[in-house]
Amino acid sequence: MTVRKIEVLSPRLANQIAAGEVVERPASVVKELVENCLDAGATRIDIDIEQGGTKLIRVRDNGRGIGKDDLPLALARHATSKVYSLDELEALTSLGFRGEALASVASVSRLTLTSKPADQDTAWQVNAQGRDMAVDLTPAAHIDGTTVEVRDLFFNTPARRKFLRTEKTEFNHLEEVVKRQALSRFDVGFSLTHNGRTIHAHRPATTMAEQQRRIAQLLSPDFMSNALVIETERAGLKMTGWVGLPTFSRSTADMQYFFVNGRVVRDKVIAHAVKQAYRDVLYHGRQPCFVLYLELDNTGVDVNVHPTKHEVRFRDQRLVHDFLFSQLHRALAEYRPDANTPVAEQISRPQVPQATGIEAGEFAGQQALHMQPAASSYASAPREPLPVAEQVAFYEQVIQPSTATAQASAPLPETQSSDVPPLGFAVAQLHGIYILSQSEQGLIVVDMHAAHERITYERMKQQYDNQSIQAQPLLVPLTLSLSEKEADAAESFSSLLQGFGFEVDRTGPESLTIRQVPVFLHQSNASALVQSVLADFIEHETSDAILAHRNEILSTMACHGSVRANRSLTIPEMNALLRDMERTERSGQCNHGRPTWTQLTMKELDKLFLRGR
Incomplete structure (x- = not known):
């Protein structure tokens, strides 16, 4: 094998190699050119594309421009006005800085660069044709700013051109680049045309409303x-x-x-x-x-x-x-449900510790949803809606926190009426699954199991973080038959089980005795609950892995302890759930990410029945 000597690459071959890093497809060219426009202080950038960018890419701006003497150097490799020293590189403020973009693009296309600074009487133009990189400087007609035309991309590198996709695919990549740049600079106007058709046209957006409008459009x-x-x-x-x-x-x-x-x-x-x-x-x-x-x-x-x-x-x-x-x-x-404020206008509120206990509307016993004696007169209430006055009184007396507790609870979102909470008042239960609630804005539908699951989950997480998941001994210990592998896991991870609120004893090769379960879950199916937790323990294998996935385990437990479908609730119990939702973090989604509630406004309901037409 012949040993080849080391030689310095020719400038045109070096540019070809650099182009392979910088110019992957037409979208790459647009990215580099638009970044140059932004670095030049442009407030308006117009991009014209033909055939997905393979035939023509033209980028115009109203920036500072490039002087006549600098134009030829702008196409030279490692030539830039954006960084002169290592200190400037380490505190870089410009988007482009490598000084390779225009040289790389020019090496694989027919490039024309026209520019006029404001203090220069005449615009000048420089052309480069592919590998030879020979440039000629001529006067031109142009307003203040710069235009770069890139024609016949990869005309001299057919192998690179074969790797391009269809015109539609290449334009989709290019459009995505423009979208990103338009999102990065709201103070700059952007326009994009493809084959003579306007795709995007965005004026500078200075106010919040204008910025949100641009995002909605993009x-x-x-x-x-x-x-x-x-x-x-x-x-x-x-x-x-x-x-x-x-x-x-x-x-x-x-x-x-x-x-x-x-x-x-x-x-x-x-x-x-x-x-x-x-x-x-x-x-x-x-x-x-x-x-x-x-x-x-x-x-x-x-x-x-x-x-x-x-x-x-x-x-x-x-x-x-x-x-x-x-x-x-x-x-x-x-984020809390707020029927009056558009979501995009809600700003995060300071975090405040949540209240606990029946005074804050928490379900006593969770699964049973038993209320305190003050609510006992409502326990057998008929299913027709309570009068608003009675609902308000009930909310103030039973559901609403006491003064001391309310100060420690998260503030409820504001509503037009202080008498009506954000999620309104329950009026009925649908098919044993959904709670129907009347709010100021219309009708709210709540998935009661999903909502209760989130509430239970958040409270168990809070207790676990405080190293105090409250447990309750079973009146009659429960014997559980299971596999030897599950029994081994229960014995090996007994201390971890205690941390999650369980106390179990191994009483045989394939049997356990359950003596204690978390208070929140005391009315759930203890056998199924313990087996589900053991299955999670077995999946994660080690104590460290179990602790790392503790939220998933708590989520499993919360699912077992939440009110089930087809469970009949009284109006006060439904209202208690709504109030707890308003206080609970992430109550808009259950533990699996599904929504817990949705709303139909009066306007939407009127539209369904063609009212007002």
């Missing part, structure tokens, strides 16, 4: 009507934006946008923090939706870790992760 109006506003700052980190409610989720991660100092990024630390924040409320396999903006000191993030600048590296990853997780988790947890 993503979906449904997203904005199912999103919480985020605005929080701590330890030098600031996060703003919108996060979708768990009930508004997607099968794919196609509605997730995260920006760090104005740069759209994909980062494992960010992805994990967001996933953890939604872990307890999102249905299995579903993806959350969000548009979030993180701001921090430029020295705290390294953007020079990937050729396409899609990834970043944080200097203090733990700080960033904990900040994102805690703030998103809190925002999702503190």
Whole structure:
């Protein structure tokens, strides 16, 4: 085998190799060119595309422009005006900085660059044709700003062109790039045309309403009507934006946008923090939706870790992760049903400890839903709706917390009438499954099992975190027959079982005696409950793994302890459940991410019956 000598690559071959890193497809070209426009201070960017970007990509801006003497150098490799020193690189404020984009694009296309700074009388134009990179400078007619035309992409590299997909696919990738840039800079106007047809046209958005309108146009109006506003700052980190409610989720991660100092990024630390924040409320396999903006000191993030600048590296990853997780988790947890305020206008409220006990409307015994004597006169109440005055009186006397307890409970969302709580008053039970409630806005339908499951789950988590899941001895110990593997697990993890509120003794190779269960679950099927918990223990195998998955185990327990379908409830019991929902974190979803309630407004009901027409 012949040993080959080391030689310096020719400039055109070096550019070809660099193009392979930077120019993957037409969308890559648009990304680089639009970032240059933004770095130039443009407030208007127009993008014209033909044949998915393979025939023509034209990007115009009204930015600062490039002077005549700098135009030829703009197409040279490693030439840039954005960074001159290592110090500037470590505190970078521009989107582009490598000085390779235009040179790489020019090496695989026919590129024309026309520009005019405001202080220059005439515009000048420079052309480059593929590999030879020879440029000629000529005067041109152009307003203040810059236009870059990229024609016949990959005309001189047919092998690269074969890897391109259909025109529609390539344009979809390109449109996604434009959407990201339009979301990153609300203060800039964007337009996108394809084969002469206008696809996007966005004016600068300065007010909150205009920004929400742009997001609705780029993503979906449904997203904005199912999103919480985020605005929080701590330890030098600031996060703003919108996060979708768990009930508004997607099968794919196609509605997730995260920006760090104005740069759209994909980062494992960010992805994990967001996933953890939604872990307890999102249905299995579903993806959350969000548009979030993180701001921090430029020295705290390294953007020079990937050729396409899609990834970043944080200097203090733990700080960033904990900040994102805690703030998103809190925002999702503190959201309460509010019939009067559009979701997108609700701002996270400060977290306040929740009240416990029957005074706060908690079910005594959970499963049985027995009420205190003060409510006994209502126990056999007929199923027709109570008069509003009686419901208000009942709420004040039995369901509403005492003065001392109310001060420690989470504040209820405001309503137009102080007499009517957000989820209204129960009027009936449907098929033993749903609670029908009359609110100020219309009709609310509640899945009673899903709602009770969340309430039970949250209280058990709170008790577990305080190392005090309240347990209750069984009046008559229960003997349970099960497999030897399950009995072994019960014996091996007996201390963990006690931590979850159970006391069991092994009385044979395939038998256990259950002596104690959690108070919340004392009326559930103890045998089935213990077997379900043991099944989770066996699945996770080790004590550390069990503790790591304690929320899943508590969720299993809560499901067993929640009121079942076809369970007949009295009007006071239904109202007690509604009040507990208003106090419980994440009460809008059950433990599996399914919604617990929905609402039909009077306007929607009138529309169903053609009223007012």
